[in-house]
Amino acid sequence: MWGRDDVDAGKKYAADVKSLLDFATSGQIAAFIAESIQGVGGCVVFSDGYLKHVYEYVRGAGGLCIADEVQSGFGRTGTHYWGFETQGVIPDIVTMAKGIGNGCPLGAVVTTPKIAQALAQRTHFNTFGGNPVVCAQGRAVLEVIDREKLQGNALKIGNKILASLSGLKEKHKLIGDVRGKGLMLGIELVKDRQSKEPAKEECAQILETCKEMGLLLGKGGLWGQTIRFSPPMCVNEQDADFLLDVLDSAFSA
Numbered sequence: 001m002w003g004r005d006d007v008d009a010g011k012k013y014a015a016d017v018k019s020l021l022d023f024a025t026s027g028q029i030a031a032f033i034a035e036s037i038q039g040v041g042g043c044v045v046f047s048d049g050y051l052k053h054v055y056e057y058v059r060g061a062g063g064l065c066i067a068d069e070v071q072s073g074f075g076r077t078g079t080h081y082w083g084f085e086t087q088g089v090i091p092d093i094v095t096m097a098k099g100i101g102n103g104c105p106l107g108a109v110v111t112t113p114k115i116a117q118a119l120a121q122r123t124h125f126n127t128f129g130g131n132p133v134v135c136a137q138g139r140a141v142l143e144v145i146d147r148e149k150l151q152g153n154a155l156k157i158g159n160k161i162l163a164s165l166s167g168l169k170e171k172h173k174l175i176g177d178v179r180g181k182g183l184m185l186g187i188e189l190v191k192d193r194q195s196k197e198p199a200k201e202e203c204a205q206i207l208e209t210c211k212e213m214g215l216l217l218g219k220g221g222l223w224g225q226t227i228r229f230s231p232p233m234c235v236n237e238q239d240a241d242f243l244l245d246v247l248d249s250a251f252s253a
C-alpha cells in the first residue's frame with residue numbers, strides 16, 4: 001500500500017496492528033508472532049521500523065513478541081544472523097528450524113529463563129524431541145555456517161542476484177517487484193505495473209519453463225504470483241549465473 005520511498009511506511013503498517021489491538025481484542029493479548037521476513041507470504045520484507053512499532057504496541061497490551069526465524073535465521077539474510085536484527089528488535093521468544101539442521105529434522109525454541117519457567121512444571125514432549133543424533137547434526141551445521149562464513153556468502157551472492165534481478169525487471173515488464181535480503185529473495189509477477197494485478201498463471205508457467213531448463217524454484221504470495229528463492233547458503237557465483245541465465249530465458253520465452 002505504502003511505497004518503499006515512504007519513510008513512514010513501517011509506522012503506517014504498524015498502525016494496522018494497533019487498530020486491531022484497540023478494536024478487535026480485549027486490549028490484553030497473549031502474544032504476537034511474525035516471520036522476520038515473510039517467506040511463503042511472498043518474500044515480504046517489512047518496512048523499516050515496522051516490528052519496532054508493533055512490538056511496542058504488543059508489549060503495551062501485555063503480549064509477548066515471538067519471532068519465527070524458521071526461514072530467515074542462521075545468517076540467510078546476509079547482513080545479520082537473525083532476521084529480527086534487521087528490524088532492530090529483540091523478541092521474547094524465537095522459533096527456529098530448517099537452516100538449523102540443513103535438511104535434518106530439527107527445530108528449537110529459544111526464550112528467556114522467566115518465560116521458559118512457565119513450562120517447567122508442565123508435561124511437554126514429542127516423539128522426536130531431543131534426538132541426540134539430530135542434535136549432533138545441528139551442532140555440526142552451526143559450526144559449518146561459521147567456519148565456511150556462509151552468512152558472508154549469503155550477503156555476497158544474494159546481493160549479486162538481487163542486483164541482476166533488478167536488471168531483469170528493467171527488461172521484462174511482467175516483473176513488478178524484486179526484493180529480499182541475502183539469500184531470501186523474491187520476484188513478484190504482475191499483469192500490469194500500475195494496477196499490480198497478480199500474474200498467477202504466468203508465474204506458474206515461468207516455474208515450469210525453468211524446471212524444463214533444470215532450475216527448481218519455489219512460489220509464494222497470496223495469489224501464487226511470487227517466485228521465491230531460498231537456496232542452500234553455500235551457492236556460488238556459477239550457481240547464481242545459472243539461475244539468472246535460466247530466469248532471463250524463461251521470461252523472454
Ligand SMILES: Cc1ncc(COP(=O)(O)O)c(C=O)c1O
Nearest residue numbers: 035039040068069070071097107
Ligand atoms: C516460516 C515457517 N515457520 C514455521 C514453519 C513450520 O515449521 P515446522 O514444520 O518445524 O513446524 C515453516 C514450515 O515450512 C515455515 O516456513
